Every structure is written in structure tokens, then in C-alpha cells.
Amino acid sequence: MKILVPIKRVIDHNVKVRVKPDGSGVDLANVKMSMNPFDEISVEQAVRLKEAGVASEVIVVSIGVKQAQETLRTALAMGADRAILVLATEDVHDNIEPLDVAKILRKLAEDEGADLILTGKQAIDNDMNATGQMLSALLGWSQATFASKVEIENGTARVTREVDGGLQTVNVSLPSVISVDLRLNEPRYASLPNIMKAKKKPLAEMTLQDLGLALAPRLKVITTNEPVARAAGIQVASVAELVENLKQNGVLQ
Template sequence: MKVLVPVKRVIDYNVKVRVKADGSGVDLANVKMSMNPFDEIAVEEAIRLREAGHATEIVAVSIGVRQAQETLRTALAMGADRAILIEAAATVETDIEPLAVAKLLAKVVADEAPGLVLMGKQAIDNDMNATGQMLSALLGWAQATYASKLEIEDGAAVVTREVDGGLQTIRVKTPAVVTVDLRLNEPRYASLPNIMKAKKKPLDVKTPADYGVDVSPRLSIRTVTEPPVRQAGVKVGSVDELVEKLRNEAGVI
């Protein structure tokens, strides 16, 4: 079974994000970029499936700027077999919207015919959590989201999902789209020999035009602002004063 793993280049999760002075967006100048953490977990899970004998080939795909080749090389160094970059943006400020990404991935799926698409549940830059669901709808495939455990058996994926009430286990027929959550696994570090080998692994560069997909934005950002500064707490002298403030100032009771 071939496994397709979409990965996205985002601001590194350790970086403190800054908003531009004019409120037009996030300041990306000289900011460290890395693979989306949820996508890294998806790559690790694909590798584990291959080690368990369920996967025969792992293909990583990224949609964005040319610099996303670095992200794909990371996936290759972790253990992916080959990679595809769809260069759909000229600058890092341009973020391809989920529907356009899903349409491009659907075209890649049509070409590659994978048995499973493993992807992060969301990207940490826009937190839209929509691409996996849209891809499933476009393909007409089963989907399992928020996966914290994944097993392959008898032509199906048994997925334990994290839901509000706890854990839910479902069984979906393959081919399927599975989006992964943080507790699925702990991604491995790429060794130096594998990093060197990754430089020689195949990486094809495509454009949206090659797939006949229009990636023109449907949304426009009006303004971006910093979150409000948290106000300092106050000390109260009695339970009665606490109740009074909760009722009259906070309005929570």
C-alpha cells in the first residue's frame, strides 16, 4: 500500500509570532520555518506503517513556496521515499487556502493512487482544520479525523479518535483519509546519514497549472491584531466580596 503524506512549511512552533505594525499580517521576515508538527507526526506514522509491513512506499507532498523543498527534504530524511512540491506561491506571505490545497491533493491522489492519505489535523499557522475533510469529500473516500491510534487490518483502518467525550474507535475502509492528532506518536529525529541520503531522493516540482487547478484566493485578510493583554488579578477579602465581583463585574453567576 502506498501512503501519501501532505506536509506544510509553517513558522516554527518555538517562535513567538509578531504582528506587522500596519496590521496586514504576521511578520515572517527572518523567522525560522519548519514542518507543521501535526504533519511530522503523520510522516512518522507512515514510516511505522512501512516498518510494520503495511506500507510499501511513502510519498510526501507540499504545496506552497519553493523553500518548501527544505520541509520535504526533512520528510525524506525521516524516511519518506520520494517527494512532490507543487509551487503555488511566490512569497511566504501567500497562504494557499484549504479548498485549493484539497483540489491539488485530489489531483495528486488521482496520479499516485495511494491506499491511504495521512495528514495533520490542521496547520498551526491558520488552524483551519479543513483540508483533510475537504479532500475526503472531493475523493468520495472514508475519513477518520483526530487520530490518536491507527491500525491497519483486513483492508481497513481502525482509528481511535479524540472526541469531546473521550475516545471513539471507528473502522473505515481503505482507501481513506486520516488526519492525525498530537498523541498518535513521537516523531523520530533524522540521523545525519539519512539527511545526506535525502539529498539524493527524488523530488519532483510541479505547478497548479500542471494539475489544472486555480489557487486564486477567495478570502482577504482585513486586519490582524495581537490578542488582548491579560488583565492582572485582584485579591478579595471575603467570600461575599468574591461572589459580588463574580456577579456584578464578571457576570458569570
């Protein structure tokens, strides 16, 4: 069984995001970039499935700029077998929209003969949470979202999903697209020996023309703003004073 894992290069989750002065987008100059945290979880799950003998090959894919090579190398160091970089733009500020990403992944999945696609449920830069669902529709495959547990057996994936108020377990037939949530696993750290080995693993580069595709942007960012700053808190001397303050501010009736 082949597993395809899309990964995205995003601003590191520990970095404070800055908006450009003109409000046209996020400032990426001299900013640390890393793998999308949800994608780290999907890579880890794919590697675990291979280690368990369920999968024969794990292929990681990134779509965007050439700098995404380092992100792919990280995934290879975690245990993926090979990587594919689709050069879709030269500008790090260009955002490849979910539908375009889904179309690219559909072509790669068909060309590679993938049986399972594991995606992060969303990217932390735009929080779209759309690519996996769109990809499932384009391929005509089954799908399961927000997975906190995945078991593969006899051509079926048993997926435990996180839903409002609890957990839901579903069985989906393979091939399938599964998007993963935070509590599925704890991604491993790549050891130094594996980082060195990753440098020798195959990393293929291709363009949209190689795939016979072209981007068709449908969204336009009008403006980007910083979140509204929170008002400073106050200290109270007693519970009675706290209750009285809450009443005065309309929080309590």
C-alpha cells in the first residue's frame, strides 16, 4: 500500500506573525519557516503504518516554492521514503488555493497509484480546512476528517473522529483521504543519523507544466489586519468585589 502525504511550509508556530504595513499580507522576511504541525502528525502516522507492515511506501509532497525542499527533507528524516516538490510559484507570498492544491494532488495520486492520502486537517497559516475534502471529491474516494485514531485492516480504514461533544468511529473503504487531528499521535524528532540519511533519499522536482496543470486563482485578499488588542485586566481584592465588577460590566445579571 502506498501512502501519499501532502505537507506545507508555513511560518513556525512559535513565531509571532507580523502584518505588512500596507495590509497586503503577512511579512515573511527573515521569518523562520517549518512544517505545518498537522502535517507532521500525518507524516508520523504514515511512517508508523509502514513500520507496522501495513504500508510499503510513504511519499511526501509539497507544493509551492523551491525553499520547501528543506521541509521535505525533514519529512524524509522522520521516515518517509521519497519526496516530490511541485514548483508552483517563485514568490513565497503567493498562496496556492485549496482547490488548486487538490487538483495537483489528484494528478500525483493517480500517477503514483496511491492507496491512502493522509493530510493535516488544516494549515496554520490560513486555517482553510478544505484541501482534503476537495481532494476526496475530485478523486471520488471515501474520506474521514479530524482523525484521532486510524487503524487499517482488510482494505478498510477504521477512523475515530473528534466531533462536538465526543468521538465518532467510522469505517471507510480504501482508497481514502483521511485528515488528521492533534491527538492522533506525537510526531518524532528526526535524529542526526536520519537527517544525514535523508540527504540521500530521492527528492524529485516537477513543474505544473509537467503535470499538465495550471493555477486558476479564485480568491483575492482584500486586506490583512492584526487582531484587536485585548484590554488590560484588573485586580480585585475579594470574590465579592469580583462579582460586583462582573455585574457592573453586564457579565452577571
